[in-house]
Amino acid sequence: MPASTRRALGAVVAALGIILVVVWAWIVVKLGPSGEASFSATSKSPGAMVIPSDVLNAVDVPVHVTATRRDGGPVRLTVAQSTDARAILGTSAVSTVSAVRYPAGTMDLRVSGAGALADITRTDVWRVALKEPGSAVMVVDQVRAPETVVVTSGDATALTDVTLTLSWAERAWFFEALAIATLGAVLAAFAMNDLWQGRVTTAHGDVVGADTSEVTA
């Protein structure tokens, strides 16, 4: 392999290694030893907040859902089969979590519908329903997916200014990220060492070449 090609390849590998180290070290720090990924969004629009199965059941581990009202009022968290939840929500005003962004830790909200939600406390579709003042936490496992979480005030008033947080954890993710960062560090170290060795060899060659030319002269 020509020396210039080898050097270029070394530079590319070194750069990739550095990128892997920087990005995945950041993710390692974000995940922490527990391997927890967390996402938050605040809805200012009046109406229920909805976490559809596209988000709730997009992982294989239990999802922790936390809803917190800024005004400290009651929060009702419910979970039901998605088809039933959609039937209950109808065309009422809701803010739906449409995507999660990592490692930014944010969620996209899509506002849709109009009008107040009917009384949803009478129906039997909710597999779990809990109501707490100010903030409520629910853990949704994946056994009965697809399911949808609906956050309401638990009374006739519409929710506003609610912060919703989703988190899920898997320790393996931390170690996977750590492994990738380590791999990047190893790649970068080898590539930079190769580049350094190439530089020394070239410099040595320059010196040898100079001596030779002097002798020749």
Next chain:
Amino acid sequence: MNRHELMAKGAAALRLRREDMRRRDLITKAASALGVRRDDLVRVVRVMIVTVVGVVGVAMIISVPGWGATHALLGIHKAPTAKASTVPLTVDQAKKILTRSLTAAYLGETKDGAASNTALRAAYTKQGLRGAGGRVKLASVQPAVATSPLEASQPKLLAVSRGFGYPRFIVAQTVAPDGGVPTLHLLTTPNAETPYRISMSVEMVPPATVEPFDRLSQGSSLVTNSAALAVAPAKLLSLYAAQMAFPAKAISQPPFAADSFSVQMREGAAGVAKAVASQATFTQVHKVVPDSLYAVRQASGDALVFGVIERTDLFTVKKDQNVNTAANKAFVLLTGKKVVARKASITTLEFVVFADPRSSGKATLVAAREQIVAGSGS
């Protein structure tokens, strides 16, 4: 414009000689200006370009939801789709609904006035509510049971719906604390917004038993294709209603076995007709209540068929006769009339449950109950 002309114009614009625009010269000059060797500068620039391109690429990858390597790391994938065989209720949910409904039913039958009405409406629906309302209204004139099967502390959950369609159902069985015949309960909901309520509670007819349903975790389905059964549930009920008419109508090759309930009904009708014969003519009509039919598939392939038949007892008083109805306390309580000169009618609901075999044989009555719900007279 060719490459040479382009370089000449570029050099003029930058006020450089054309030779200065040659890449090699530029790199050499830049290297000497920075005090490094040319090769080192080339290497550093390459690394910087690769780094920038890499960072931009990685940033793009990790910033696009659902597309990134981080999403793969976090195990984010496409959510599973709903299966038609999923059971919408957990066993715990079904038990809570059952307990709630039976508690409300018990309160409805033991409280008075508005409290009773509220509880009954929370517990029962449709014909179940009509029957319970009639039972409460006539409680003072009907034979009282020692202990209600609604008091059962451990209702036995027999079946829950399979799939996301409506209506959905729960089948349960209770036994009164002091024993006695078991009672079958059918709870139904027509849509997602409406809670489960009792459609009927029917005492079993000894020595009938209920064959097992599929496991609660699998759920049971409503029979939609009655071709696999010995007799279509709708036909079964309509023939059963027809054979109880008075004056009696013969049903050739009935698809159901003889049972004590229908015998009792027919004998009762004949007795009433004989008792009022001098003053009135008596007829009895039985009609299946529309939408009251539920056929739940059992593990063996048989079906348990629930239905309600509305019976109308019609008295046509003969000319110049006044019938004293005081002895019929239920009629007096429902109509407020102690004397009838022209006509009188009593409406009774007959709740019946049949075991319908899967291929051949006759359906057998498993549970039955009658309840007077209305009356009128003139």
